[in-house]
Amino acid sequence: MKIKTILLASLLSVGTLFAGNYKVDVDHTSVAFKVKHMMISNVKGEFGKFSGTFVYDEKTKTLKALHGDVDVTSISTDNAKRDGHLKSADFFDVAKYTMMSYTLDKVVGNKAYGKLTIHGITKEVPMDLELSGNTVKDPWGNIRTGLSLSGTINRKDFGLMWNQAIEAGGVMVADEVKINVEIEGILQK
Numbered sequence: 001m002k003i004k005t006i007l008l009a010s011l012l013s014v015g016t017l018f019a020g021n022y023k024v025d026v027d028h029t030s031v032a033f034k035v036k037h038m039m040i041s042n043v044k045g046e047f048g049k050f051s052g053t054f055v056y057d058e059k060t061k062t063l064k065a066l067h068g069d070v071d072v073t074s075i076s077t078d079n080a081k082r083d084g085h086l087k088s089a090d091f092f093d094v095a096k097y098t099m100m101s102y103t104l105d106k107v108v109g110n111k112a113y114g115k116l117t118i119h120g121i122t123k124e125v126p127m128d129l130e131l132s133g134n135t136v137k138d139p140w141g142n143i144r145t146g147l148s149l150s151g152t153i154n155r156k157d158f159g160l161m162w163n164q165a166i167e168a169g170g171v172m173v174a175d176e177v178k179i180n181v182e183i184e185g186i187l188q189k
Contacts, residue, residue, distance in 0.1 A: 019064045020135075022145065022185030024052035030182045031070055035155075036174035038166055043082070049074035054104075054185055056145050058135050063112065063147065066104035068181075072118075073098055090162035092119060102149075112149060118158040127151035127179070135187070143187035150180045 032046040052068030072092045077083055087094045097119050104114040105124070112129040115122050132146040154175050164172040 019055045019057035021188045025184045028184035032180045035177045039170035045077035069101045121158045146184045
């Protein structure tokens, strides 16, 4: 049994030997979301401060690993009052939970499965994955590649419970939140 485990570990590590380690280029990456407001329109927002790394194997065109951290205090919906409410204990409670994170567990086809932590709660979240499939050299000699992650979560699964009923029926904020992350990475040498 030990020999099989060692052999399997060796094969997995050989697979990542040919993969490149990339650092997320924050100037060319976005972490965005949208959620229904009063059941009639979408409010969009994004986070301005984040960091991340990923491992991409150009030979096999596969994502091997990914981890990202987002500073929740950097939330912006282009409305200071709303942003303040989102930072309050009603939602993200940034006084206690300043960061959220995502760590990839596996990729199956065009689906990325990973652990998302928001508000101190970690859940397995599947995301649609789109890889650029290419690497390019930029004018400064850096090797770059990109990928996109998109999916939907229920905010209440992460303890973001605040809501208010509206007179016409329905609620002020939908439970479903759509996430879209566009990532460009620079190969680390």
